[in-house]
Amino acid sequence: MNFRLEPGVAPSARTDSDSTADHSKYEILRGPFSSGPEVTQACLSCHTEAGKQFMHSIHWTWEYVHPETGQTLGKKTLINNYCTNARGNEGMCAQCHAGYGWKDNSFDFGDQANIDCLVCHDRTGTYYKTPNSEGNEACTIMFEGRDPIDWAGVAQSVGLPGRENCGSCHFFGGGGDGVKHGDLDSSLTHASRALDVHMDEDGLNFSCTECHVSHQHQWAGSRYNVVAHDTEGTGLPGQRRDVATCESCHGIAPHPKDRLTGIKLNNHVDRVACQTCHIPSMARGGVATMVDWDWRTAGKTRDGEGYKEKNYTQGNGEHRATYKSIKGDFKYAEDLPPSYAWFDGQMVYTTIETQFDPSKAPIEINHFKGSRDDPNSRIWPFKRMHTIQPYDKGRNTLVYMHLWGDDNDAFWGNYDFANAIETGMTNNGIEYSGQYGFIETRSYWPITHMVAPAEQALDCAECHRPQGRLAELNGFYMPGRDRNRWVDGLGLLMLVGSIGGVAGHGALRAISRRRRKQA
Amino acid sequence: MSVRQVMLYTRFERFWHWTQMLLIVALLFSGFAVHGFNPALDFYNAVVLHTAGALALIVLWIFAIFWHLTTGNWRHYVPTANGLWQVARFYAWGIFHGERHPYRKAYWRKHNPLQALSYLALKLMLFPLIWATGLAYLFYSLWSAIPGASTMLEGVALAHTLVAFAILAFIIIHVYLLTTGHSFAEHVKPMITGFDTVDLTPEEEAYLERDEPRHIR
Numbered sequence: 001m002n003f004r005l006e007p008g009v010a011p012s013a014r015t016d017s018d019s020t021a022d023h024s025k026y027e028i029l030r031g032p033f034s035s036g037p038e039v040t041q042a043c044l045s046c047h048t049e050a051g052k053q054f055m056h057s058i059h060w061t062w063e064y065v066h067p068e069t070g071q072t073l074g075k076k077t078l079i080n081n082y083c084t085n086a087r088g089n090e091g092m093c094a095q096c097h098a099g100y101g102w103k104d105n106s107f108d109f110g111d112q113a114n115i116d117c118l119v120c121h122d123r124t125g126t127y128y129k130t131p132n133s134e135g136n137e138a139c140t141i142m143f144e145g146r147d148p149i150d151w152a153g154v155a156q157s158v159g160l161p162g163r164e165n166c167g168s169c170h171f172f173g174g175g176g177d178g179v180k181h182g183d184l185d186s187s188l189t190h191a192s193r194a195l196d197v198h199m200d201e202d203g204l205n206f207s208c209t210e211c212h213v214s215h216q217h218q219w220a221g222s223r224y225n226v227v228a229h230d231t232e233g234t235g236l237p238g239q240r241r242d243v244a245t246c247e248s249c250h251g252i253a254p255h256p257k258d259r260l261t262g263i264k265l266n267n268h269v270d271r272v273a274c275q276t277c278h279i280p281s282m283a284r285g286g287v288a289t290m291v292d293w294d295w296r297t298a299g300k301t302r303d304g305e306g307y308k309e310k311n312y313t314q315g316n317g318e319h320r321a322t323y324k325s326i327k328g329d330f331k332y333a334e335d336l337p338p339s340y341a342w343f344d345g346q347m348v349y350t351t352i353e354t355q356f357d358p359s360k361a362p363i364e365i366n367h368f369k370g371s372r373d374d375p376n377s378r379i380w381p382f383k384r385m386h387t388i389q390p391y392d393k394g395r396n397t398l399v400y401m402h403l404w405g406d407d408n409d410a411f412w413g414n415y416d417f418a419n420a421i422e423t424g425m426t427n428n429g430i431e432y433s434g435q436y437g438f439i440e441t442r443s444y445w446p447i448t449h450m451v452a453p454a455e456q457a458l459d460c461a462e463c464h465r466p467q468g469r470l471a472e473l474n475g476f477y478m479p480g481r482d483r484n485r486w487v488d489g490l491g492l493l494m495l496v497g498s499i500g501g502v503a504g505h506g507a508l509r510a511i512s513r514r515r516r517k518q519a
Numbered sequence: 520m521s522v523r524q525v526m527l528y529t530r531f532e533r534f535w536h537w538t539q540m541l542l543i544v545a546l547l548f549s550g551f552a553v554h555g556f557n558p559a560l561d562f563y564n565a566v567v568l569h570t571a572g573a574l575a576l577i578v579l580w581i582f583a584i585f586w587h588l589t590t591g592n593w594r595h596y597v598p599t600a601n602g603l604w605q606v607a608r609f610y611a612w613g614i615f616h617g618e619r620h621p622y623r624k625a626y627w628r629k630h631n632p633l634q635a636l637s638y639l640a641l642k643l644m645l646f647p648l649i650w651a652t653g654l655a656y657l658f659y660s661l662w663s664a665i666p667g668a669s670t671m672l673e674g675v676a677l678a679h680t681l682v683a684f685a686i687l688a689f690i691i692i693h694v695y696l697l698t699t700g701h702s703f704a705e706h707v708k709p710m711i712t713g714f715d716t717v718d719l720t721p722e723e724e725a726y727l728e729r730d731e732p733r734h735i736r
Contacts, residue, residue: 190619190630261563267660370671461562466555479553480562487677491684498688502695505610509699512615 002470009164011125012189013205016160020158024156026490033151036100037113042155044112053217059098059339060440062086064224068346073224079352079398081175081365083327086370087352088424091133092404096169102134120165121158126150128168134406136304136413154413163199164189166208175327176320178287182383183449186315189286197453211244220244221480226446228345229378233299246274252361275448276340277458281333282383284450286315290489293333294386296438299415300325306415326403326412340380340449340470342370351393352430356394358439362386365400365443374475379473381447388440394433398441400424477504520718525727526734527629527715532592535583536710542576543686545569573653580650595629596639603632610631614699622719624728637689645686652679 005423024027028042044051050399058064063074075086075093086093094102101107101113106341108114118127132140181395191199198206212221217378219246230245233252252269254518256262268277283289301307306325313319323329329476346364350356356363365385375516392399402423403411411420417436463470464480471481526653528536546570552565562566587593605621610633613621622631630638655662655675662668697706709715712736719727727735 028576260567264566264570270660270663277603376662406588459561459563460566464553464562477670477676478677479554482673484673484677484680487681491681492685494688495691499693502692506695506698508615512617516617 008124009186011164012072012162012207013201013218014123014159014162015205015207018269019159024159026156029152029155031152031155033155035151036116036118039151040113040115042098043117043158044115045324045459047256050117050217051115054098054115054317055109055112057098057217057219059120060109062097064222064269066224066346070227071349071351073347073351073452074347077351077467079400080174080180080367081389081443082180082290083403084295084389084398085400085403085424087400088402088427089404092131092139093136094132094171095129100130103389109371118154118158119168120161122154122165123159124154124157125164127154128170129406130209133404135404136406136410138413139404149230151489160207161209162207163188163191164417176290176292177197178283178338179290180385181445181449182282182289182338183279183445183447185283185285185287185384187287188449191285193453194456196450198492199449201242206505211249213242213244214244222447224347226343226345226347228343228380229376231272246447250274270375271372271378272344273380275446275451276338276379276381278451278454279381279454280448280456280462281335281337281451282331282447283336284452287318287332288314288320288332289310289336290330290335291333291336291383291385292329293327294329295387295389296328297323298325298328298411298419301415308412337469338380339384340379341368341444342372342377342473343380343382343446344370344373344374347444350398350399352398352428354398358391358393358437360394362440362442363391365441368444379470383445383447385443385445386440387443388418388438390436390440392421392425392433395431395434399432399436400428402427520720521724521725522716523717523719523724524736525626525717526713526715526731527624527626527712528710528713529584530623533584533710533713535579535586536621539576539583542572542579543552547683547687547690548660550680554680570657572728572734573657576648578585580646587692594627596635596638596642598636599632602633603636605696606631606633610699612685626717626719626723628715637648641686641689645682645689649682649686 021200028045028491031038033039033042040051054060058074062076063076075096077087079085079087083093090097090107091103092108093414096132098116098119100116115127119129126147128138128146130146155351160332166346167184167186167189170181170184172179173184178187179402184448188199190197190201193203194199198204209219213218220242227243227245230243230247231252233247234249242248253266254274255265255271257266300323307323308321308325309323311322313332314332315334320332321330322332345368347368349366352365370380390399390401391397399421401410401411402420403419408414409416409419409423411417414420421436422432422434433477458469461480462468464478464482466483468481469479520639521684526721528594548557549560549565549569552560553562554567556631557565582658602622609621620631628635652675656679659668659672663672697703700706724735
């Protein structure tokens with residue numbers, strides 16, 4: 001079993017059939033090949049610039065310097081609140097690096113032969129990756145029992161990436177299917193219309209790159225630096241296709257302009273992201289997403305061995321682990337409504353260098369600005385992840401853990417936080433107080449996939465009511481949600497006064513009439 | 520002076536009155552649904568009905584204002600102190616003692632002074648307020664970019680709500696007063712047939728009989 005590939009699931013239908021090249025006819029792709037780098041060299045013999053281009057890609061560098069905040073981000077550096085850090089655990093984590101053999105600092109980022117073309121371009125659905133280094137015995141069974149890769153076969157079947165290609169990493173972020181994002185999981189490989197109107201297998205059947213347009217192996221769309229408010233919309237033919245925003249195809253007034261409701265909805269787009277109404281909930285495809293992770297309980301063993309408890313059954317019938325000795329306790333959710341916030345698109349991260357005040361927990365792994373008064377901000381949906389994870393109690397920072405390795409310190413197999421943290425910090429040259437504790441953290445994942453068909457978009461009253469979806473957003477007046485008790489009190493007083501007044505007046509008339517009759 | 524049945528509420532005035540009534544009921548019904556006080560209508564349909572009703576009422580009002588000005592009917596609403604005290608005294612005292620209503624309708628003064636004053640207040644204060652706030656509310660997207668717009672919208676919305684309460688209170692009293700004469704039906708009838716009982720001067724009677732024979736019975 002491999003946690004990133006589902007055996008027996010066919011690849012998504014190809015949409016690149018109008019290509020002018022049939023790769024099965026190229027002599028050089030007949031092989032024989034005995035390894036990935038050999039295939040890569042064959043690819044590069046025709047695609048002469050692809051290697052150079054790809055080396056600038058975040059899929060290769062795992063590094064991103066944020067142009068606004070100056071922070072160095074990317075998987076190479078960051079700490080999240082799932083498995084926490086790829087750094088130092090590349091032997092395992094770099095299975096999702098589009099390269100061959102990154103297991104430690106000795107990896108050569110300058111060698112084009114190390115690029116893995118196939119993980120993105122294989123369209124047979126049979127290509128797979130295994131960890132770049134050995135882990136402890138506790139982890140080996142995960143990767144056994146696979147058929148060997150037919151290198152020439154996959155090399156001849158290359159094409160533009162299908163959903164399962166991107167998905168082999170992005171669906172499985174956080175260590176399992178749907179764990180990290182909530183709006184990305186393996187159910188999208190064969191999506192229904194209700195799950196995602198664009199990726200609908202029987203409909204538009206969009207691959208990821210329909211929206212995440214690429215230019216020389218650079219992709220549009222970033223979660224570090226989000227275009228939260230696209231005010232440009234569509235370009236003329238041949239002009240604008242440089243962003244992954246909804247507006248870049250749908251324009252900035254996407255609802256029907258000849259109808260009252262369409263006009264009203266178009267008047268919302270300056271303040272409300274498309275995703276807020278059009279993604280009514282996350283994890284709708286039968287695959288659960290993780291919402292809570294407690295590292296404190298990790299490390300329990302039975303008869304000296306690590307174990308799993310699978311007490312959650314998700315929509316597609318699969319059982320998910322609610323406890324793993326290597327990771328701790330988990331909680332899942334499906335069909336989960338996002339949380340909402342004003343968002344200007346700029347993510348600021350709590351990195352390994354950031355010192356925080358533990359009394360201010362939960363610590364935000366990433367936070368962002370945004371407000372009603374900022375024209376670049378809109379109300380966006382987020383998945384909010386809650387975790388209790390280790391931190392450096394003496395220096396009040398997050399920690400790098402040494403999780404993966406065939407040694408006596410790796411947490412996975414030895415189950416000793418003290419050693420795993422000490423080693424993780426020392427190996428990466430990070431100052432460590434020697435004291436660790438556990439701290440509550442939160443992370444925020446902007447939601448933008450699993451776009452429902454228009455008729456399943458949120459009803460107005462989901463937000464325009466007291467205690468609706470936007471109940472927690474302050475600083476602006478919203479019809480249906482907000483009331484003023486003085487106005488309501490005064491109004492009701494007027495009504496009670498007028499009703500009481502006419503009732504009293506009428507009663508007096510009736511009484512006086514009866515008296516006059518009696519007299 | 521003779522008492523005759525005269526066409527006081529011409530076809531347009533009746534059309535205006537009843538259409539306005541229907542639209543105001545629809546606007547109150549939908550408006551209080553938007554406000555969250557009326558669970559019978561969901562927010563989406565409430566907004567659609569409220570907007571459509573408001574736009575229809577604006578069109579009706581444009582015609583009604585034009586009609587008031589061109590036909591001279593605005594003169595019915597000119598405030599007067601003449602008889603105001605007697606009418607007020609009647610509702611506060613005389614009505615309980617079997618007194619007759621002190622006001623006699625005239626051809627060019629079909630409302631009693633208190634009635635005219637309250638209609639005038641409705642037309643010059645409550646209606647303009649509800650329109651000004653309502654249009655500002657409806658076209659919020661045109662001015663939402665100016666600083667502090669959201670706070671202003673709150674003020675607009677709250678004022679709009681408060682005026683709506685006042686209009687509802689007006690309707691309660693207005694409908695109640697229809698019961699104060701001989702009968703409710705008798706009060707409503709003129710607004711259906713157009714004919715009401717009026718004291719005519721001999722000149723008015725002669726004019727109507729000769730030039731507007733279909734307007735006098």
